[in-house]
Amino acid sequence: MKITNKLMKWALCIAFLAALGLVGCEKTDIYSIDSPADLQSKIDSIATAKANIDTGDTTYIDIATAIVGPEDNSAGWWSAFSDYFTIPTNKLLHLEFVNHNGGSANNWNNWNLAITNEVADRDGEGYKEYFVLRSDAFGWGGGMGDEGYVYDGNMISQNYPDTDGDGDIWNDFRTTMDGATVTLDIDHSATGNVYVTATAVGTNGTELVQTYQQPVSATADIVAFLICDASYFEMQNAYLIPSKVTVVEDVDPVSITIENSPSFVEIGDEDFWGDAIATVTFADGSSEQVDTADIAFSVIPDMTTLGEKTVIVAYNKTKQGEFCEAVTTLYTLEVTNSVSSLEVTTLPLISTYYFFSADPILFNPTGIEVTATYSDGTTGVLETESLQFGSITAAAGSQTAEVSYTGATSTVTTTCPLTLVQGVSQVGANDFSTPWATYSEEYPVASGSSTTISMYCYSDNAANWHTPCLVVGNAGNMNVDVAAADGADAVVRMDSWGWGDGYATATATSDWNWEAFASNISGSQIVITVTNNGDNTANIRYDVTYATGETHFQLYEGVTVDSADLSCALAIEGAYVVIVE
Template sequence: MKHLNKIASIFCGAAFGLLALASCEGGDVYNVNAPDWISHKIDSIENSKKSNEEVLVGMQEDVYTIGNSDYSSGWWTSFSKYYVVPDGQKWNAVLNLNLNSSDDTYYKNFAIVFTNDVDRGGTGYQEYGAFRFDATGDSAKYNSQWGNHLYFKYTNSTQLLAPDANNKDANVQKLGGKVTITVDRTSSNTFKIKITNGTVTKTYDQPFKLSNLNADASDTNIRCFLVPEGSYIDFLQTNIVPIGGLTSAQDKAPVSMVLQNVPDEVTRGTTLDKAMSNISAEVTYEEGVKKVIPASELYISAIPDMDVPGEKNLVVIYNKTFKGSNATKPIVAYAKFNVVNSISSIKITKAPSRSNYYFFNSAATSGMTDRTLAFDPTGMEVTATYADGSSAIIDNAKLKFSSVPASAGTYNVTVSTANGKTDNVSVTVSESASTFVTPNPTTLGAADNTGAWWSVFTDNIKVPAGKTYAVSFTNYSSMAGNWNNFVTILRNSANSEYAVVRSDNYGWGNGYAASRNSGGQANWPSWLAAMNGANVNLYVTNCNNGTADVQAVMKGTDGKTYIQYYLGVNTVDVNDLCFAFTIDSCHLIFNSSLAASKRSSYRK
């Protein structure tokens, strides 16, 4: 600025003797008749003052914090408000991203999650994908975005991270500070995302519109929300009013709270502080702002006292504002729990409904030495004897069970209580018989691999308890992404899903989280290329313990054999397990017999 003033002063002094001007600026002498070197210098300085930052219009204050300020928030535990972006509009947001300076884990920053116009986890909820601020040079190994509707090839970043063997890269610290987000749906031919803090800019420029994932075709809205991990976000501004409304920067009084993690039972003799050490409270403040408060900041009491067994009323008081000042009016929440006598012993008084379990070994699992099956307590009754001599049946959900080896034989399962009292029950494990089946139709998906995600399905094939059904097919892929290959659906006869599992080490559903998977491939690009024309043998086992296994042996066009498995998918009704296939820019041709494969040679 001082250079511009100096030049302007010299020029105005020279011009004053020639013309009577009200001002140097704005006159023809300044703009047109000045010597070329002065004009060029002024232009250069003025251009340097111009910012490349996008001009944000219609920004409104929305001040609240997402995540724990001690950097302890794990993935998918803290969420921003929902920001609904209609078709044809743009969402801008401004926030401060706070990173843990002592933790350089590359993915510990934040992501924007894009969904259809449904509450998270609600009926019909679907995700377009997640777009995290970090970026690496190896998108296959280090995912910085994911989902079936976000494509890596449209992503660019000015700062590519190169994590070491411990997932560390000090350059992740460059992502912190004041961050601006732009989600642009204004064009009918593109979809754009931009995250920038002035030092690092990550963009996504998709040359076509988003598809509509809403059940109501007339609803073209998408929702965006932010999820931190190992960081926290101080949200500041938005041009779109979120669901629940804006939050002012002024302090807010607590309005209500909901208690979380209150134990059902507490053993007699346990102090109240110890019994309630893991509870927390979700506090709602004025303007709908929410925060989770730990037990250490709550006033807790029990009525009547803890000395006598029986039902107790838990009373919890909180008296702080959003910013931590003393509230004018404290808030109170209530819950119930039981004080029970200590368990002296347990005895299994009714055997479980099923005690015969099954496993199947393909080339995908034949080399495993630590494979186990989950114990199924369905139908079992365990009676506890308490310190005062009384007895009662224990809820099986309060018990722990040892695992069962996935090898033929008879095994004792240890049933134990929280205080270490045990009993045993016997189960038998057998190897499952394999039956070959051919799905209908025998060709699934368009031959040019343009079939859309979740657009076509085979008929359900029902797997009886203890059986393994084998399917063989040739997989053809568009090779646009690792996910553009076969997809297996585990569900019941009414199409309620237990899990959906892909060929590339990914899945979801009620029973997916409990499953053990084989991990990804050592070389994703080679694997993807080999999958276009790969012969696949896939096995689905009903283990008769409330779980199912999926194993895939893939003989690639490169002559190598690859594997993928998902073992122990739970929440399965043993009397109603079906499977089916769907596609995503691929197509499948089912064979009339198992394709030849080598059991002992595989890569992953």
């Protein structure tokens, strides 16, 4: 019996060594044995360990910045970053880290991911972002959209649960994310797309998964880095492996929508499309504008008779351009008699303009109502999109802007009355071509006192940051585009965002309605108050009154400055401001 036991142990040992000798073979049948259970467990663990060894397809990356951001979660937005990670085409970057938010009440105070072009320097010439993705299933595009690499928030997916059953997923999200172990897989496919999968496992055991994809260069490297925002990260692992996506699965269109189609067209005008835009949504959730040449009109209206007409539009191509079953939609328009005269029946929201420059002023038609009288004596309100507006002469007092409508056979005009008030100075160009950063004069702020700058802002309303930004620092050091040691202490924008060493210590509060923020910038009265607290901190407050009369504020408290030598200046982009006092 004793000999039998030894033989049995010897036989098991031989089997175990044989299994070791076969590790790395393509077939895995040697691991599928029935007994003994402990031997199977050992073999499985060896197979797992072997799979984690660099076999030539894995490139491990040294992490220089192991702790990203201050561990007290004091990092301001765009002030603390991970290493740059370059991802060649046909490679997948795998990152592992622990996310900390300090129990913040804000969803965005967690990890944020930037994907950029091959210029691996945020301050480098030619640097552009494809997109920034936040952990709370939100993001935005960068400067690559005009090159065909368009951000599409519809492509974000998430499985975030309501674990406490209160109907709010975000309080559970914030709790799970504090201390969560996060893995980010960023796959730079040779198909010309990037695929991001973020998996966070909280200390409570909850797993959160977010995905996103969009086009990027198929040949040039892309770069990834993490950004803190009142958060910090413990970086654990980084490596590159081959891309997992070699073919893009084609998808069918599921719907088509039409925007900006004309509501009416004069009889005799055959253009029933005008400036309309067709947008197709595909089965994967993505959407894109399609060329007019790729759509078909299955019902073409009779433009030679008066009355309401229906236009049916069809699109029959997959996302990859193959022909498929068509999706359709329709819109209606009115064929009317010709317009014989115009009248402004409701003034625009902005009817008083402040100015300083002698250049012509761009007219903002928001809120205007123009009534047309037709050749048969009937009347109707025209859509703003069908009208053209002239510029305003920059001179104090009563002025007008020309309003015109171009019909099938003639152009009809009228004027809109306006009032112009001259300010004391101006920052930025009247045509909104102002580049970043265009500065105002400097305003000193003595220790223990406040300085107030009152202005009216005119903007193209294209972005939240096309507003005045306030720069604070030592006199003569207002440059926001150099290191803080050589430039400003802080930049604080009107839209609850900023950067600089001084900004990192600030607390921001506001009462904005973000859905309406950008569309209400132009015509706003803005009063900025800078208070030098005398203790090497400053408070900065924006008090904003929209042209509608609605009021909001943005406050920054505890901005670190040099109280003995504090000045401030405005920095402008895509807008201009007229200082009134």
